[in-house]
Each structure stands twice: as structure tokens, then as C-alpha cells.
Amino acid sequence: MKQQFPKSIPRKSYLSQVAPFIGQRLIKVFTGQRRVGKSFLLFQLIDKIKAQNPQAHILYINKEDLAFAAIKNAENLNDYVEQHRSKTKITYLFIDEIQDIENFETALRSLLLDERLDIYCTGSNANLLSGDVAGYLSGRSIEINVYSLSYQEFLLFHNLENNAASLDSYLKYGGLPYLKHLPLEEPIVFEYLKNIYSTIVFKDIINRHSLRNTKFLEQLVFFLASSTGSLFSAKKISDFLKSQKINMAPNQVQLYIQHLVNAFLIHPVKRYDIEGKRLFEVGEKYYFEDLGIRNALWGYRLEDRGKILENAVHNHLLTEGYQVTVGILNDKEIDFIAQKNNEKLYIQAALSLFEPKTIDREFGNLKKINDNYPKMVVTMEPFSGNTIEGIVPIDLRGFLTNTWK
Numbered sequence: 001m002k003q004q005f006p007k008s009i010p011r012k013s014y015l016s017q018v019a020p021f022i023g024q025r026l027i028k029v030f031t032g033q034r035r036v037g038k039s040f041l042l043f044q045l046i047d048k049i050k051a052q053n054p055q056a057h058i059l060y061i062n063k064e065d066l067a068f069a070a071i072k073n074a075e076n077l078n079d080y081v082e083q084h085r086s087k088t089k090i091t092y093l094f095i096d097e098i099q100d101i102e103n104f105e106t107a108l109r110s111l112l113l114d115e116r117l118d119i120y121c122t123g124s125n126a127n128l129l130s131g132d133v134a135g136y137l138s139g140r141s142i143e144i145n146v147y148s149l150s151y152q153e154f155l156l157f158h159n160l161e162n163n164a165a166s167l168d169s170y171l172k173y174g175g176l177p178y179l180k181h182l183p184l185e186e187p188i189v190f191e192y193l194k195n196i197y198s199t200i201v202f203k204d205i206i207n208r209h210s211l212r213n214t215k216f217l218e219q220l221v222f223f224l225a226s227s228t229g230s231l232f233s234a235k236k237i238s239d240f241l242k243s244q245k246i247n248m249a250p251n252q253v254q255l256y257i258q259h260l261v262n263a264f265l266i267h268p269v270k271r272y273d274i275e276g277k278r279l280f281e282v283g284e285k286y287y288f289e290d291l292g293i294r295n296a297l298w299g300y301r302l303e304d305r306g307k308i309l310e311n312a313v314h315n316h317l318l319t320e321g322y323q324v325t326v327g328i329l330n331d332k333e334i335d336f337i338a339q340k341n342n343e344k345l346y347i348q349a350a351l352s353l354f355e356p357k358t359i360d361r362e363f364g365n366l367k368k369i370n371d372n373y374p375k376m377v378v379t380m381e382p383f384s385g386n387t388i389e390g391i392v393p394i395d396l397r398g399f400l401t402n403t404w405k
Helices: 012-021 038-052 074-084 104-111 126-137 151-158 164-173 177-181 186-209 214-226 234-243 250-262 291-298 302-319 356-367 396-400
Strands: 027-031 057-062 091-096 117-123 141-145 266-273 278-288 323-329 332-340 343-350 375-379 392-395
Touching: 012 027, 012 038, 012 141, 027 038, 038 057, 038 091, 038 117, 057 074, 074 091, 074 104, 104 117, 151 164, 151 177, 151 396, 164 186, 164 291, 164 302, 164 396, 177 186, 186 214, 186 250, 186 291, 214 234, 214 250, 214 278, 214 291, 234 250, 250 266, 266 302, 278 291, 278 302, 278 323, 291 302, 302 323, 302 332, 302 343, 302 375, 302 396, 332 356, 343 356, 356 375, 375 396, 392 396
Parallel strands: 027 117, 027 141, 057 091, 091 117, 266 323, 343 375, 375 392
Antiparallel strands: 266 278, 323 332, 332 343
């Protein structure tokens, strides 16, 4: 009996990234937080391959399906593939959540020797996949980072108009694709998101790393949710938690944060010295991969609108393929430096530009940067006037729909 794969709305940007590598002797690795849609990308790739070649031999393994529970390690994986692959033509091999297979990288290295295997896989652990695969296979793999839905994808998935109410729903509920099957109502959505969060924490962090101090891990996540976009070092977090009667050494704080990063629950953003052209070793900001999960844990609060704005800007830059840092210029801070293809974009985020002091601060910091790369201030409030010395003010909806490009 042939496997049937569910249909979904194509995420064209990711499909276009992988398209040049179909049929190439490279392992295509989709990484990202659980439930961001990696499995459906595999299904869409399968559909694409079968549309081009209806007789293509597809072999799909899903480690979250009990039907594949016997595939526990590299040897099991290798044996299964050898048993079910085609003996006469190319086999397109798809492995979902490959990090659940012990020593999977050994099997991948062996399977890659066969010219008649075209291999794709997904995973929800950055350390296991981007680190181990890239290192062990030394240039024979490519990684495609998959994120929650962008705002434009959110509108498409939910069949919504681009208006203020839709933006508010996006900022509140986030971009996990499955939400399209649920009413966008707080009790229902937040309950679903809390369950996804629990799965990530217990399956990808606590169980995988045999963590004992689960209470501290939960408190750390709540702390990061309450302080989204704030600049922290492990020591500063440790000192704050001690004031809350929670004792944890800075090195342990850093370890737990790294576990959260590896599970793609949060993204770290390093500081960059604009004049010295170097990264600082201490002090980072942290943003949530999915704003809905952050809000389900901490609440969607009026006083957090500035933090949510920053998080949304950061996430959009990632989906657009930028490398993101925080800019430091003497004693001034630039919220984001976005770099791609040897080009830069400087961005400040501000709730509104109605106060002269806010205008002076946000635009003034950007004016001090002595180069000619584009600069903009993203705000919640629409503005259709002139630039200030070439620095562009743009509202968040315009930014998220790329009207600035």
C-alpha cells in the first residue's frame, strides 16, 4: 500500500531554496522548532518530485510514527533503507525528526556513498543537526532553517486581509501553521501552544539531556519571556534569579539557555561593535521563535508591545535570510544590524514617533553611523511623510510585507 501524504499550502520560499539541490549528492537538512511545518515541507517536496516523475521511488520515515519505532540507531536505519529502496532507480529518501535515531550521522555518511539515493531529513535540535551533520559530513550537506509563518504567510494560511486586526492576531497568536485549523480565540490557541511548549521542553530538552532541575528551566523561560529583547549575560541572569531565591551558577544558566537555543525555542542575538567591527563575547539578547508561545506562557500584555514589536522585526529579518546582530556604537545601541550578501541594513524599533524625544533618540542613533547603508525606524504607528536625512520611518505592517524593498 502506497503512503498517502497530507496536502498543505506551499511555503514557496523554502521550496525555492531546496529546488536547486534536488537530485544532488548532498543531504538536505531542514531544521527548526517543532511544529513550524518541516514535515509538510517534506510532503510538498515529495509532491514536487512526483509531479516531475510520477514513477519516482519515495521512501519516507517518520520517527514520530510508531510504525517506525524499530528504527532506533544507525544500523537499523541502514538496514531499513537497504530493504525498502529501489534496486534499479533513484530512491528519494525522506527522514522526519532524524535526531531521534542514535548515531544517525554514521548511517547518513554511509548512505550518501550510494549515487542512487537522494536524501532529505528534518530535525528539531540545532546542536545535533547543524553541528554533527555539518561536521561529520564535511561539506556534503546543506541546512535550511525553517521558521514559524511570516506575517504574509499567516495572512495566506488564515485567508485574512492585511489590516490592523490581522496584525494584532499575528502578534498575539504567532505563526505555527496548525493554527489554521483552530478558531483564533485566546483560550483555544493558548492551550494548544502551551502543549507544544511542553512537548519541546520535555522531549527536546529535559529528556534528551536528562535535566533534573526542571523548575529552574521553567523559571528561566518565564524570565526570558518577561524580558524579551533585553540585554543579558549569564551572570546577570544568575544574579537576578538569586534575588528571586533561585540559585544557579552562571555556567549552569548558560548551559540551560543553550538547550533552549538548540531546541529553537529562542534565538540569541550577539552584540556587534560597529566601529571596531567585532562581536562582543559577553552579553546577548534573546527573542522567541514563535510569539504565540511566548504570549501563551507570559500573557499578551499592553506594556509588552515594545518587546513584541522588536521580536516581530527580528523574526522577519531571519525569515528574509539576514544574519542579525545588535549594534553598539560607543554608548549608543542600534536595535538590529541585518546583513546579507555583503550588504547591511540598520534598524531601530519604536512603538511610536509622536514624541520629539523618541524621534531624537531613534533617528539620532542611526545618524551617528558613518556609512551609506540603508537605515530605517520601524514603528507600530503608520506614517507616510518624508524621511529624516534619508532614514526611513515605516510601520510594522509595511515592514512585514516588505514594502520597504
